Amino acid sequence: MxxxxxxxxxxxxxxxxxxxxxxxxxxxxxxxxxxxxxxxxxxxxxxxxxxxxxxxxxxxxxxxxxxxxxxxxxxxxxxxxxxxxxxxxxxxxxxxxxxxxxxxxxxxxRALHRKIAVIGAGGRLGGAIAREAADRGHQVTPLGRSTMDVTDPASVTAAVAGHDAVVASLKGPDGLVPRGAAALLAGLTRAGVHRLVFVGGGGSLEYAPGQRYVDSPDFPAAYRQTAQDQAAALELLRASSGPVSWTYASPPPVHLVDGARTGRYRTEARDTPLTDAAGESRISIPDFAAAIVDTIEQRGYDRQRFTVAYA
Ligand SMILES: NC(=O)c1ccc[n+]([C@@H]2O[C@H](COP(=O)([O-])OP(=O)(O)OC[C@H]3O[C@@H](n4cnc5c(N)ncnc54)[C@H](OP(=O)(O)O)[C@@H]3O)[C@@H](O)[C@H]2O)c1
Incomplete structure (x- = not known):
């Protein structure tokens, strides 16, 4: 008994x-x-x-x-x-x-409160994620360039030690995003922190088998380099075999928009966008942030890319 x-x-x-x-x-x-x-x-x-x-x-x-x-x-x-x-x-x-x-x-x-480091908490998406996590009672450590360098594994190790999970929401020149992904895998491993949620891009999603949005002629030129960097980071995470349980969160390819937090959205591990009844793929930043905090709380999408959109 x-x-x-x-x-x-x-x-x-x-x-x-x-x-x-x-x-x-x-x-x-x-x-x-x-x-x-x-x-x-x-x-x-x-x-x-x-x-x-x-x-x-x-x-x-x-x-x-x-x-x-x-x-x-x-x-x-x-x-x-x-x-x-x-x-x-x-x-x-x-x-x-x-x-x-x-x-x-x-x-x-949901009721277990965690200690979460958010790298890029001063940024647009990282800020929304940090607020969502804090609103749910998690202990959030906001990190950025003034406190660490995400491309330096030793700096990452020192900054994230003692946390339950790390969110990385990065943007920068010279391949910052894939360099950051590599340093995060190494730095988290050394720190003994085995949970990483990487805020990804939607450009690496596919509109047809093997056809990524980022490679299509219609993809906005202004975002192409960022999207290619994000795609490189995803490949790097997928090739990793270390102890870090990573998750890569892709917003819709185009419509990650300002808007309200509804708390109603779909998430799924897949390489194509989720769409609503009208065939559109769309999510607000607060709902995207909520889906990321859900993933931390539920330990979901281990070593997977998932995407988020309204039904
Ligand atoms: N915004 C969108 O609509 C959108 C859509 C799809 C995908 N994404 C992806 O989401 C990611 C984040 O986008 P965002 O718009 O939130 O970017 P953002 O506002 O520019 O924020 C980027 C963050 O990266 C941090 N950072 C840069 N270099 C760093 C370093 N060496 N060490 C530590 N931190 C560093 C910055 O820190 P500081 O605070 O110190 O400046 C900043 O907080 C991007 O990769 C983007 O591709 C964004």
Missing amino acids: TTLATCGSPCDTWSGVTGIVVQNANAYVDGLSEPARHMIANRPGVPGAEDRVREIPTLPVTRGQYEGGTADTTPVDPSGWTLDQHFDTGHLALEENLPEIVPLIDGFP
């Missing part, structure tokens, strides 16, 4: 706890201890449930978890499990309670 109060570092203050999921190793009520039976009675909406739940992560209860397992192991012996038993009354029917459980699980990673 196992009961788990799933919580992260803020458990002692309760500020980050959105709910408690009781996980029973064999999924039958037979396997629950007395404390676990009391625990599962405290469902959302039951009067007094929250106060009782707050008493759960205490030392006496933890001791009870170890001492109070089932006395009779016969009902929980895996060799006795049958399909009939699964469909009989008494199992917890996790799937029937999904409307209650899914928001709890979904809220859990």
